[in-house]
Amino acid sequence: MVKKFNEILKEVEEDLMKMVDLCIDQMENAVKAFVEGDRELAKHVRKRDTDIDLMEMKIEERCIKAIALYQPVSGDLRELMTAIKLSSKLEKVGDNASKICKILLKSNIDGNRKNELLIVMKDYLINMLRNAMISFKNRNEELAREVYEMDKRLDDLYEQLYRSMISKIIENPKNLTLYTEIIFTAKYLERNGNIIASIGDRVVYMITGERIKEEELEEKLEKSESN
Numbered sequence: 001m002v003k004k005f006n007e008i009l010k011e012v013e014e015d016l017m018k019m020v021d022l023c024i025d026q027m028e029n030a031v032k033a034f035v036e037g038d039r040e041l042a043k044h045v046r047k048r049d050t051d052i053d054l055m056e057m058k059i060e061e062r063c064i065k066a067i068a069l070y071q072p073v074s075g076d077l078r079e080l081m082t083a084i085k086l087s088s089k090l091e092k093v094g095d096n097a098s099k100i101c102k103i104l105l106k107s108n109i110d111g112n113r114k115n116e117l118l119i120v121m122k123d124y125l126i127n128m129l130r131n132a133m134i135s136f137k138n139r140n141e142e143l144a145r146e147v148y149e150m151d152k153r154l155d156d157l158y159e160q161l162y163r164s165m166i167s168k169i170i171e172n173p174k175n176l177t178l179y180t181e182i183i184f185t186a187k188y189l190e191r192n193g194n195i196i197a198s199i200g201d202r203v204v205y206m207i208t209g210e211r212i213k214e215e216e217l218e219e220k221l222e223k224s225e226s227n
Contacts, residue, residue: 009080011062012066016087022051023094027125031189052094060084075206089196103181103185117157121157124153128154132196132200147197150193151194
């Protein structure tokens with residue numbers, strides 16, 4: 001029974017890693033589509049979002065069955081509950097990539113939207129997500145805490161981009177729509193930073209049974225989603 005349970009844990013972990021790889025591809029392609037004005041790539045990203053949704057459902061179902069069959073306690077139970085939470089958060093990361101593409105597909109502006117800060121934010125996010133999942137896989141509490149703290153730098157990058165776009169709007173108001181689209185795209189990246197930081201918090205909980213500041217993060221997420 002223990003052997004079978006451990007096999008299920010391994011399968012769940014492998015599924016989460018596959019989900020992460022897809023989320024990384026989605027973020028890469030979403031930002032690429034937006035800055036290059038590639039509407040076909042944007043449609044491709046929107047279509048693949050369903051794959052992420054299905055992966056979340058698969059992971060959740062597998063974890064719930066394992067809990068029902070084996071009634072794990074302590075660390076094993078926290079691991080399964082963390083896996084459910086992580087799959088839900090990764091699904092939101094995928095959703096935000098899809099929403100970036102929706103901005104492009106609804107836009108009446110053609111051509112290049114290249115913005116260096118968007119690229120920096122995207123690269124930083126991907127590194128943040130990889131570290132979050134390494135901390136999960138290796139049970140690395142220190143790295144999980146680092147991921148949680150990394151979100152502050154992403155917030156700073158967003159504020160820098162936001163101020164830059166506002167200045168451009170003042171200087172050249174005829175490009176208001178373009179600069180506003182860039183701000184909204186950056187906001188979705190900033191939201192993903194909040195989500196990935198909360199993954200770090202969840203990994204710390206899985207390892208130690210204690211949270212960093214989950215309530216504070218959830219409030220931040222709800223506030224950013226309502227804006």
